[in-house]
Amino acid sequence: MDLEFDRKHIWHPYASLFNPPPVYPVVRAEGVRIFLEDGRGLIDGMSSWWSALHGYNVPELNRALRAQMEQMSHVMFGGLTHEPAIALCRKLVEITPPGLNRVFLADSGSVSVEVAIKMALQFWHAQGKPGKHKLLALRNGYHGDTFGAMATCDPVTGMHHLFAGQLVQHLFAPAPQTSFGQPCPDGDIGELAQLVAQHREQLAAVILEPIVQGAGGMRFYSADYLRRVKALCDEYDLLLIADEIATGFGRSGQLFACDHAAVSPDILTLGKALTGGTLTLAATLCSDRIAQGICSGEAGVFMHGPTFMGNPLACAVANASIDLLLSSPWQHRVESIEAQLKEQLAPLEQAGGVADVRALGAIGVVQMREPVPMASLQAALIERGVWLRPFGKLVYTMPPYIISEADLTQLTAAMVDVLGEID
Ligand code: PMP
Numbered sequence: 001m002d003l004e005f006d007r008k009h010i011w012h013p014y015a016s017l018f019n020p021p022p023v024y025p026v027v028r029a030e031g032v033r034i035f036l037e038d039g040r041g042l043i044d045g046m047s048s049w050w051s052a053l054h055g056y057n058v059p060e061l062n063r064a065l066r067a068q069m070e071q072m073s074h075v076m077f078g079g080l081t082h083e084p085a086i087a088l089c090r091k092l093v094e095i096t097p098p099g100l101n102r103v104f105l106a107d108s109g110s111v112s113v114e115v116a117i118k119m120a121l122q123f124w125h126a127q128g129k130p131g132k133h134k135l136l137a138l139r140n141g142y143h144g145d146t147f148g149a150m151a152t153c154d155p156v157t158g159m160h161h162l163f164a165g166q167l168v169q170h171l172f173a174p175a176p177q178t179s180f181g182q183p184c185p186d187g188d189i190g191e192l193a194q195l196v197a198q199h200r201e202q203l204a205a206v207i208l209e210p211i212v213q214g215a216g217g218m219r220f221y222s223a224d225y226l227r228r229v230k231a232l233c234d235e236y237d238l239l240l241i242a243d244e245i246a247t248g249f250g251r252s253g254q255l256f257a258c259d260h261a262a263v264s265p266d267i268l269t270l271g272k273a274l275t276g277g278t279l280t281l282a283a284t285l286c287s288d289r290i291a292q293g294i295c296s297g298e299a300g301v302f303m304h305g306p307t308f309m310g311n312p313l314a315c316a317v318a319n320a321s322i323d324l325l326l327s328s329p330w331q332h333r334v335e336s337i338e339a340q341l342k343e344q345l346a347p348l349e350q351a352g353g354v355a356d357v358r359a360l361g362a363i364g365v366v367q368m369r370e371p372v373p374m375a376s377l378q379a380a381l382i383e384r385g386v387w388l389r390p391f392g393k394l395v396y397t398m399p400p401y402i403i404s405e406a407d408l409t410q411l412t413a414a415m416v417d418v419l420g421e422i423d
Pocket of ligand 1: 108109110111113142143144145209214215243244245246271272
């Protein structure tokens with residue numbers, strides 16, 4: 001592969017073109033392994049950023065794609081509809097938290113967040129309350145890289161502080177401190193409650209990642225906190241937008257992270273694992289009340305319509321992925337992965353360079369005391385047959401649910417080996 005051309009001409013995510021971190025040439029992927037050009041197979045501990053739940057080259061997904069390709073790869077969604085989209089949206093309405101009956105199909109996670117924000121704003125506009133146009137987001141939160149989404153990411157610790165001056169100024173509450181499994185004391189929700197009460201006339205919605213704050217810190221917080229936020233939203237007439245782009249489809253141990261708290265948000269965003277990591281597709285679901293509100297407003301319609309909305313190939317493979325997930329013992333697999341991660345990463349609690357070790361569902365996190373050198377750490381893990389992408393102080397894994405006990409043992413052993421050496 002012409003890596004020289006790649007290095008000089010192709011942007012990779014969050015990378016420089018002039019001092020680029022190494023990129024590894026990958027030629028195929030099968031099961032939980034991705035194979036490099038030199039033949040080495042690496043266990044993918046990232047599930048291609050939360051998405052490849054069933055691993056790679058999955059016969060059921062390939063079959064669905066091939067069959068759909070023979071029928072129709074794409075057709076515009078304006079004024080036309082098709083069975084893959086109808087079947088998918090029916091499933092999403094059935095399996096997501098109760099009350100989310102209306103589905104907007106988008107093409108990436110960040111766009112589904114934009115859609116969610118626009119839904120909230122259009123809803124309040126239609127209610128005759130255009131002043132309710134601010135969002136309340138959480139510190140350490142992360143919702144994507146487009147402008148509307150960036151404005152809801154933590155402006156201080158987040159990745160997008162460079163753009164702070166150009167972004168809509170929203171409000172931010174402290175990140176929840178109470179860990180998953182703990183009841184949430186008043187103190188942990190106090191500042192959020194104050195902000196909600198004080199700014200209710202300006203606030204359209206609270207936006208958060210339920211239970212798992214992902215890119216902003218890989219933190220697992222109390223289900224009780226989430227319940228209390230929902231209660232505050234109801235009390236002060238704010239919408240709740242739950243961003244389950246990372247957590248959706250079982251990753252945290254429940255099908256959706258909101259299920260841990262039995263909370264139904266007003267608006268829900270999904271992406272990443274929606275197609276089992278095969279094609280780009282995302283969805284924003286909302287309740288009847290929001291949909292009716294939006295459509296009774298001045299515009300009478302919801303003002304969004306991407307060209308590739310409802311792409312039939314993506315919908316067909318999403319249908320196959322959800323069917324495969326629901327017909328598998330996914331919850332048992334995710335619980336076993338959690339238990340194995342907890343047990344096998346525990347020795348790192350004693351390591352000098354490690355601040356914290358935690359696992360929830362099929363997510364394992366080692367938080368270091370200092371930021372880690374990504375490139376050299378990645379190289380050391382690759383030598384041990386493992387693919388991870390450390391970020392800042394965090395070295396984490398969210399493997400495909402199909403990972404075997406032996407492969408997960410190899411993955412955790414590599415982490416323990418490499419991270420245990422750092423002071
Ligand atoms: N929200 C969350 C919680 C995410 O983890 C991500 C992706 N990292 C996004 C939104 C944005 O999704 P995408 O990268 O598909 O635009």
